[in-house]
Amino acid sequence: MFSRKSKSTVGLDIGSSSVKLIKLDHTKNGHSVSALGVRELPPEAIVADEIRDREAVIFNIQSLIDQTDPKIDEVVVSISGHGVITDRFTIGKKSGAEAEQAILFETEQRAPFDVEDVSLDYHIVKVDDEENQMDVLLVAARKEYLRTYLELVQDCGLKPIVVDDDALAVFNAYSYNYEIDPSRVTALVNIGCDVTNITYIVDGIYHSTRDVSSGTREIYTAIQREFRLNAELATKAIKGEMGDSIDQDMLKATIISSTDELVSGVELAFSYFKSQSKIENIDWIVLSGGGSLVPYLPEFLQSKLTVPLEIANPLRNIDYDPELFQYLQPEKIAPLLTVSVGLAMREAR
Numbered sequence: 001m002f003s004r005k006s007k008s009t010v011g012l013d014i015g016s017s018s019v020k021l022i023k024l025d026h027t028k029n030g031h032s033v034s035a036l037g038v039r040e041l042p043p044e045a046i047v048a049d050e051i052r053d054r055e056a057v058i059f060n061i062q063s064l065i066d067q068t069d070p071k072i073d074e075v076v077v078s079i080s081g082h083g084v085i086t087d088r089f090t091i092g093k094k095s096g097a098e099a100e101q102a103i104l105f106e107t108e109q110r111a112p113f114d115v116e117d118v119s120l121d122y123h124i125v126k127v128d129d130e131e132n133q134m135d136v137l138l139v140a141a142r143k144e145y146l147r148t149y150l151e152l153v154q155d156c157g158l159k160p161i162v163v164d165d166d167a168l169a170v171f172n173a174y175s176y177n178y179e180i181d182p183s184r185v186t187a188l189v190n191i192g193c194d195v196t197n198i199t200y201i202v203d204g205i206y207h208s209t210r211d212v213s214s215g216t217r218e219i220y221t222a223i224q225r226e227f228r229l230n231a232e233l234a235t236k237a238i239k240g241e242m243g244d245s246i247d248q249d250m251l252k253a254t255i256i257s258s259t260d261e262l263v264s265g266v267e268l269a270f271s272y273f274k275s276q277s278k279i280e281n282i283d284w285i286v287l288s289g290g291g292s293l294v295p296y297l298p299e300f301l302q303s304k305l306t307v308p309l310e311i312a313n314p315l316r317n318i319d320y321d322p323e324l325f326q327y328l329q330p331e332k333i334a335p336l337l338t339v340s341v342g343l344a345m346r347e348a349r
Contacts, residue, residue, distance in 0.1 A: 008034065011169070011343030012075040012153070014057070016046040016193035016217070017235075017290060019064050020337055023072065024318070024344040031176075031345065033320035036330060036337070037068035043220070043231050048194045048213075049081040049145070051152060061156045074159045076343040080166035081195050083145030085110070086138070086209040088125065093132045103136055110138075119143055125206065137206065139165050162346050166190065167197040167209040169342030170288060170312075176345060177316040180204050184283040187273075188312075189266065189301075190338060191291025193217050196262065198269050202277065210273065212265035216291050222258035226250070240295040252296045259297065263304050270305070281307075288312035288338035314341035 013020040023035035039060045045053040065072050087110050091102050103122050108115045120140035127134045146163065153160045164172075170190045180186070182204030190197040196212040216238065224234035227246055236242050237251065270282055285307050287298055292311050302309040315334045318341070322330060330337075 009344045009346060010035070010069075010072050010075045011340040011345075012061070012077050012158070013166075013169075013337075013340040013343060014046070014061070014077065014149070014152075015041075015290070015339075016048075016195075016215075017041060017043070017220075018336075019057075019061055020340040021064050021068055021072075021075075022337055022340045022344050023069060024341070031318045033315070033318060033324070033330070035069040035072070036320070036325050036328060037064045038328065038333065038336065039064040039067070040235060047217075049083060051148065054152065057152065058156050061153075061158075065156070065158070073157070074161045075153065076162040076164060076346045077149065077153055077160050078164040078166045078169050078339060078343055079141055079146065079149055080192075080197055080211060082213075083142045084165060085140050086165055086167060087140075088135060088137050088206075088208050090133050090135050093127060093129070093134050103138065106136070107138060107140060115140075117143055119146055139168070162343075164343055164346060165209075166192075166195075166339050167199045167211075168206075169339045169346075170197060171199050171201070171206055171342070172345055173288075173314040173338050173342035174201075174286060174312065177312075177314055177318070178286075185279055185281065186284045186286060187270070187282050187307075188286050188288065190289040191215055191262070191287065191294075191297075192289050193220075196266065196289075196291070198266065198273075200273055200277075200282075202279065207277070208273070210269045212262070212269055214262040214265045215289075216294060218261060219255055219258045219294060219297070222254050223251070226254045238294055240293070248295075255294060255296050256300050259300065262291075263301065266301070266305065283307070285309040286312050288314070288335045290336055292335040293333070311335050312338050314338045 007026045010023045019039050021037045024031045025034050042056050045056045089106055094102055118140040123137045125135040125137050170188050174188055186201040188199040192215045194215050194217055196215050199209045200207040220238050223237050313334045
């Protein structure tokens with residue numbers, strides 16, 4: 001009776017195929033889940049970062065809020081894709097306005113769009129006093145792209161209190177739930193519908209991020225075409241929920257044959273990372289996102305990339321009562337919640 005009321009944060013992950021929401025209560029002992037929900041979006045509602053059916057997206061977000069906790073009004077959201085760049089660079093050790101000017105100059109050299117058209121933020125990853133240098137993590141988003149998402153969230157009757165990046169949210173969720181081995185180079189691979197985020201951990205800390213413009217949409221389309229399924233049944237098939245209704249050997253062949261672009265993109269991203277970082281091997285892959293739940297895909301990726309792989313569990317060190325979630329089984333859909341968990345762990349200052 002003498003304890004303070006725990007503070008809560010809601011992570012809202014608006015993906016191309018579904019909307020995920022998780023509400024975490026923050027206490028001195030850690031985090032606990034007080035609300036959780038997932039709602040599918042129509043297949044063409046959001047495609048490659050473009051919101052094509054705004055009304056459908058708003059309706060499903062509002063329905064998800066009503067379904068989980070109608071009192072929710074503040075959320076943490078994230079963005080990724082072509083409208084966002086994440087970069088890390090080294091500059092001379094500086095502080096205050098001098099540091100900001102140096103970072104702005106670096107941004108102008110690196111950004112693929114006019115720096116006047118972006119909103120940016122940065123974080124000092126580490127400082128080397130001996131070399132008088134510091135490593136800076138930069139995140140920049142096109143203002144128009146950012147405004148589109150913020151207006152969407154606001155039109156749902158919600159207030160976005162923090163805007164994050166998908167890849168950094170994945171890193172946030174992983175670093176809380178797992179003990180990071182500084183001797184191991186780890187790749188956090190978050191496979192979404194249209195974009196796959198890859199976040200590298202080197203020497204026990206965040207190193208860099210790279211996006212691959214491919215995800216599970218090609219698999220979904222191939223399954224729908226091969227088995228002549230409607231949108232609802234194709235969604236069930238890609239989740240592995242039609243084991244008795246369709247031939248599993250044919251399903252496996254369809255999934256594998258439709259992953260060429262995804263696998264090639266990840267292989268290219270790994271090669272680029274190793275050459276740029278002068279690192280010989282990636283030691284471990286942690287798979288998250290909807291792609292980690294697609295039947296046969298994790299095993300196929302591991303065999304093609306020849307790197308040990310595990311499926312992420314962003315609820316590993318977070319308390320929750322399974323009876324709170326009715327038809328949902330958090331332990332089965334946990335990898336799908338990685339971004340929303342990472343977002344909900346952000347506490348607005």
